[in-house]
Amino acid sequence: MAVVTGSKRRKLVERIGLYTALSTFGIIMVFPFAVVAFGSLKEASDIFRFPPRLLPYSQETVEVDGEQEPVFLIEGEERVLLETVAIGVFAPPDDLDARVNAQVDEVERRGGFMDTETVVIDGEEEPLFDVPVDGDVVGMVQLGTTTEGRFASVEDPGDVVGANVRTAQQVDTLSAQTSNFRQVVELQNLDRSLTNTVLVTLLVVGGTVLSSILGGYAFARIEFPGRDAMFLVYIGSIMVPFVILIIPLYQLMVALGWVNSLAALVFPFFFNAYGTFLIRQFFVSIPKDLEEAAVIDGASRWTTLWRIFVPLSMPAIATLSTFMFLYAWNSFIWPFIVISAGNADNHVLTVSLQQLGGRASDTPNLILAGVVIAIAVPVTVFVLAQRYFVENVATSGIK
């Protein structure tokens, strides 16, 4: 019995260790997304606040003389900001550490503006000021300036105190600025980018699947001279990095008149060696008996392909579709080169987001709202079709 409980306890400890490690990594992966999700609901003033807060807040306001004024909490009392005043930091020349704050407009230069009395401190001539301290007037030198807010109590408007505006505590409540999404859509034409992206993605997925099914069938089932050499060339082409095609493909787009047009994002990507390879591998694994029965019944290759191979290969087609979906939705370098210069109506999300990031750096909340719009669709599709995403990764590793 003792052995059993020992192994049980060990298992429990192992489980706790496992979940701790998994959760730690999980937090590292999720936290940035949480910052985005909540950040997209913040006000600009809230997102620039230090220290950063995860949840979106907005400052509470009260109505003063028909205007909404933000509320601050100063020494336990709710107050509104009346005005900011310039404050000088003064100290007597013989004791520079005995600093006194005084409003600049309550202080006068000793001897007037033209013939100010001066004292010499550290070899520099400094003007003397008459500073009122506790009813007395003391001659002091100015060390620096700051600003101070005059805050009136909400309950008793006559009760005014001074406090530093920057460090004044705001009275905040949780509130989500959903208008950020509308604003960013208007600012960067994101609705049009979104429909363009959906259109491009659908066409690329459809075109690739179609051409891959036809090509994959030929490579898998029709023996003809040169087929294997051709297939090797195809596999080899998967190894060639896209960057090498950028310049010549751009020239081709210039020749076709497709620069700044969605056509440049769609048609060159219909023909995909990886997709052909993936479908071919699946077709090869389909038993020959199935099609032989159909061929005996007089079915043509075309009919066999669509009636037998395609319905049986739905998992492979779904896998290829998810792969091409991500590829088309997230591709950046090619759209950036071929359409970012021209008409903003033809932009896709990645290009719009990149431009938004460049021009809206003073409103990061809007940028984050744009990010949420851009990743919402792929994340939804991922949640719905997780199996195929993971399968796609797994099969690409096994090859």
Place this chain on the structure above:
Amino acid sequence: MTAISLPSFRLPRLLEASKWLTVVLAWRVLHLLASGTALWFATTSATLEGPASIAANAAALTLVALDLGAIVGLARGRPVGRSLSLAADYLTFLGAVLLLLHVNRIFVGLDALGETFGRGIPFGIVAIAAWVVTGWGEQNNKLVTTRKYARYVAYAAIAAMLVAVGILPGVATFVARTLQPLQLGFLTIALASGYLAWRTFQTDVALEMDVKNRTTRTLDGLLFVSPNALGFVAFFAGPLLFSLFVSLTEWDAFGEPVFVGLANYAQILGLNVAVVGAGESASAALAAGYQPWFSLGNVVIGARDPLFWQSIRNIVFFTAFALPLSTIPALFLATLLNSKAPFIKVFRAIYFIPSIAGVVAVALIWRQLFDSTIGWLNYIISAVIAFLNRLPLLPQFADPRLQWLSDADIALFSLVIVFSWMFIGYNAVLFLAGLQGVDNTLHEAAMLDGANRWQRFRNITLPALRPTTFFVVASTGILTLQLFGENVVLFPTTTPIGGGPQNSTLTPVVYLYEQGFRRFSFGYASAVAWVLFVLIFAFTLVQFRRQRAEAEG
């Protein structure tokens, strides 16, 4: 789900096979004359230039060659004549259709569709939903009427979607444009060669010519491969060869390419090593035309293009950090995920999400976290340091307040963080697939022999994972060496764009973009691309060799 059904229709078979073959031979002679004229036009025309001229020449030359072969073959009654004739007519058909679509501005018309497409999306969603319903209870033959109505709904939704996106005005415009002389010409050519190809393809013609099964199979195979293969030639193989040619020229956007041999490569790769004497400046010690790139003691290495070499140094440094950081933790995560504990798939999904969010979104997320004053990263570092400083017996640490994106010493490392965060989960799923293929009996045998966890991992798991490891390292390395998107999003205002503070994040692709699309030196940029390609290829080859050597030794 319902099977995909395709409409079937039959064209009339004109003439009997032997007479048809005579018609084909006559047509071939006409076709040869036409394609010969096209070839002459393509070679002498001044309006065609660059890729358009190359494509026109290649197409016309192919047709002329096919026609000549077909005429000889058909005249001598050989099956190869029919095959070549089929190929010529099929290509003419495709070419005419594509040209018709091109001059009717169908491809560019996609932009207009982008404007109206949004209206169709709701109908599209209804269609998809209805299509899903048509699959309900199909196995046990229930819900027959529901499925029937769902099919009607799906068809209606698709029709509504097409109307909503403006198919009717679209078709009207297409028809109106087609009724112009040039377009009608293309249409006639397309219809004629389409019918010719179809009729010649029929079995009675094949029987007449005594065509072997093998030839029929070859034609079938080529027909099925043709969309893919032609696209491959047009958008991959052709551009690849063209790029090689461009890299040997000096070419800006406006002039003609001037052949310069290997001069671009010499400029890119030119290095010069010199020893700096006392009181001598580094650039004075180097040969003329070289600028200092790198110095070690009093030895200085100069480059003719120091920016390129700077990009190489950056990318090597980046890969040296990003590759281990995005693969080794991934392997560790995969061993954790390879367990039957509950909720494990939730964690797998969470780790995977960064890789599906896309480069631009991920970089923008991190730009917010990297902010030096209000960013979370510095806030967390400050909090940790404040916590450590409160502990006794530890030296006091200073809060670094790192300038993640504006400090030239750190900027590249910030990119390492972004990249690794994005790909750890993806690589973990790859490793997981490999781990699930490892034979469990070996583990059990080793456990009985008293091997501890680490020994089992080291001696059983790692060797079994070798192919997966190769794939992960090679594919991640190919990605790191082509780093571009992260740079452009994180450093949109530097020159070159994406170059970062003092060019500290200038990568080869960033440099390629700068040369090709800011300075429009296409020849030079192509040469940079080929050098990068060789680098990537060498990297993959080294990984492959290492995997081989380990597998054998």
